[in-house]
């Protein structure tokens with residue numbers, strides 16, 4: 001079919017042009033250090049060498065990597081450095097893990113911030129990651145499915161058992177009907193003991209979710 005080829009060439013040329021325009025407007029940069037990278041890369045080569053992928057065990061949150069090196073640097077910039085744009089490349093890392101380990105989910109839900117914290121930061125980092133993962137997995141995002149009733153962000157000073165007590169019942173599902181019978185991918189940026197993810201999972205299951213896969217970009221400590 002010789003007449004098909006010109007269309008194909010036009011389409012490829014249009015795509016290459018769009019890519020060139022995009023690269024000029026926002027040149028792809030390493031998520032940890034801003035060095036130039038290819039558009040399909042999240043980290044530059046030296047930063048990528050500091051990434052330690054994690055073995056994902058049953059029952060533990062799915063995680064892209066251990067918290068440290070370039071992953072920690074990128075997450076700090078994303079969360080505290082007013083870099084919401086990093087949600088997309090970091091969400092892409094999450095997408096890769098989910099595709100490998102939990103290929104079929106119906107809905108993506110982020111761990112919510114307390115409204116006071118959201119007002120301070122201006123964005124919920126978990127919601128941006130969840131948005132990127134939902135886009136790439138081609139499933140709906142339910143950004144406001146969960147509500148945080150208490151501000152439990154002082155977890156860092158607490159031990160493992162105290163963390164679980166601190167976040168227990170801190171979350172509630174806002175729209176149970178949207179969750180009923182669904183297999184939900186729950187997303188956070190970092191998990192330490194997994195207490196927050198587990199409290200959110202309980203709220204989703206209580207609201208009728210069929211199954212909840214917990215996930216995070218990085219797992220700190222013993223997970």
Ligand SMILES: [Zn+2]
Nearest residue numbers: 030033044047
């Ligand atoms: Zn770098």
